[in-house]
Amino acid sequence: MNATNATNAMKTTTRKRSNAPIFWALFGAGGMLSALFGPMLVFITGIAVPLGVVLPKDTMSYPHMLAFAQNLIGKGFIFAIIALFLWHAAHRIFHSLHDIGIHAGTGAKLLCYGLAMVGTVIAAYALLAIGF
Amino acid sequence: MSDNQKVIEIEVLRYHPEKDKEPHKQVFEVPFTDDMSVLQGVQYIKDYLDGSLSFRWSCRMAICGSCGMMINGEPSLSCQTFLRDYYPARVRVEALSHFPIERDLVINMEGFMEKLESIQPYIIPKEPRTLQEGEYLQTPEQLNEYEQFSSCINCLLCYAACPQFGLNSSFIGPAATALLHRYNVDSRDGGKAERMELINSEEGVFNCTAVGYCSEVCPKHVDPANAVNQNKTISAADYFLRFLTPKGGAK
Numbered sequence: 001m002n003a004t005n006a007t008n009a010m011k012t013t014t015r016k017r018s019n020a021p022i023f024w025a026l027f028g029a030g031g032m033l034s035a036l037f038g039p040m041l042v043f044i045t046g047i048a049v050p051l052g053v054v055l056p057k058d059t060m061s062y063p064h065m066l067a068f069a070q071n072l073i074g075k076g077f078i079f080a081i082i083a084l085f086l087w088h089a090a091h092r093i094f095h096s097l098h099d100i101g102i103h104a105g106t107g108a109k110l111l112c113y114g115l116a117m118v119g120t121v122i123a124a125y126a127l128l129a130i131g132f
Numbered sequence: 133m134s135d136n137q138k139v140i141e142i143e144v145l146r147y148h149p150e151k152d153k154e155p156h157k158q159v160f161e162v163p164f165t166d167d168m169s170v171l172q173g174v175q176y177i178k179d180y181l182d183g184s185l186s187f188r189w190s191c192r193m194a195i196c197g198s199c200g201m202m203i204n205g206e207p208s209l210s211c212q213t214f215l216r217d218y219y220p221a222r223v224r225v226e227a228l229s230h231f232p233i234e235r236d237l238v239i240n241m242e243g244f245m246e247k248l249e250s251i252q253p254y255i256i257p258k259e260p261r262t263l264q265e266g267e268y269l270q271t272p273e274q275l276n277e278y279e280q281f282s283s284c285i286n287c288l289l290c291y292a293a294c295p296q297f298g299l300n301s302s303f304i305g306p307a308a309t310a311l312l313h314r315y316n317v318d319s320r321d322g323g324k325a326e327r328m329e330l331i332n333s334e335e336g337v338f339n340c341t342a343v344g345y346c347s348e349v350c351p352k353h354v355d356p357a358n359a360v361n362q363n364k365t366i367s368a369a370d371y372f373l374r375f376l377t378p379k380g381g382a383k
């Protein structure tokens with residue numbers, strides 16, 4: 001094989017650029033976020049607050065949470081957590097489907113990423129609707 | 133054969149396309165000594181039990197990369213895997229997963245050869261260089277960048293290990309990506325932009341779901357999963373930043 005042949009082979013096959021980086025970036029960001037905040041959120045919402053350990057019992061009371069969601073930074077936090085966790089999960093579930101014997105096609109793709117999209121839109125809508 | 137001669141059962145996946153509809157197993161009883169590799173066991177079958185058994189081999193020392201097989205379901209070099217480690221149980225030998233079987237343990241590797249060609253696995257000089265300019269100089273750091281990725285022997289164990297290649301054989305796959313990376317990060321090379329087209333494409337690195345089994349089975353301790361991951365980052369950065377950089381590798 002010589003270089004010219006190979007170069008020609010490269011040139012004659014037109015390759016489509018993959019759009020995967022979008023989903024991969026969302027997946028990566030969600031993965032990072034869930035690793036950093038996931039366990040802490042489980043601890044706060046699932047253990048500390050309900051049992052009243054470490055944190056006062058009314059930490060997640062309605063007025064507190066409303067104020068948090070109306071604060072710009074709080075809003076951003078809630079949105080990022082919900083949306084990116086969803087995109088992370090969608091990507092992971094989609095790519096794990098074949099491990100449980102489901103040969104995923106376009107339908108599964110639409111379902112997985114579609115749900116993440118819907119969740120993202122609902123989260124954005126709800127956060128805006130709740131006011132500032 | 134002396135009385136205390138150990139005998140191991142070797143189950144081989146047979147397939148002769150001219151007479152078999154589909155692959156089927158056949159069991160052979162093979163006398164062996166502790167220093168015998170699975171390859172030697174298979175060679176014993178060919179020499180003494182059934183001359184029609186087909187398989188590839190050459191160096192017998194994990195250098196040439198031709199003796200790859202599934203041994204008890206694991207992609208392995210048969211010259212580097214020993215019968216004693218399976219005895220007294222039966223050992224199962226099959227053609228490498230995810231490839232079409234040509235005959236018995238011989239796979240058709242044409243698809244891989246095309247991939248290998250497509251990555252342009254040679255140094256593409258940044259600019260023409262005359263003899264008078266002498267040799268290229270590299271620092272140990274520059275050598276470190278690519279050295280491990282240059283140890284690939286094209287044995288294809290990583291392809292047999294890769295579930296994503298199993299699902300989509302157009303995926304460029306672990307070894308080809310590792311080799312591609314080996315040239316891209318070589319300080320003498322100027323062909324990165326051309327090769328990135330392949331990395332960025334639908335056949336490229338994003339088929340990988342970070343299983344990592346490829347690196348586990350590699351007999352030469354190349355880390356193809358690492359090459360794939362590095363290129364995901366490089367490719368994603370280029371995907372998003374290509375409009376900002378005037379001379380990015382984007383097409």
Ligand code: FES
Pocket residue numbers: 189190191192193194195196197198199200209210211212
């Ligand atoms: S015979 Fe060469 S690697 Fe096994």
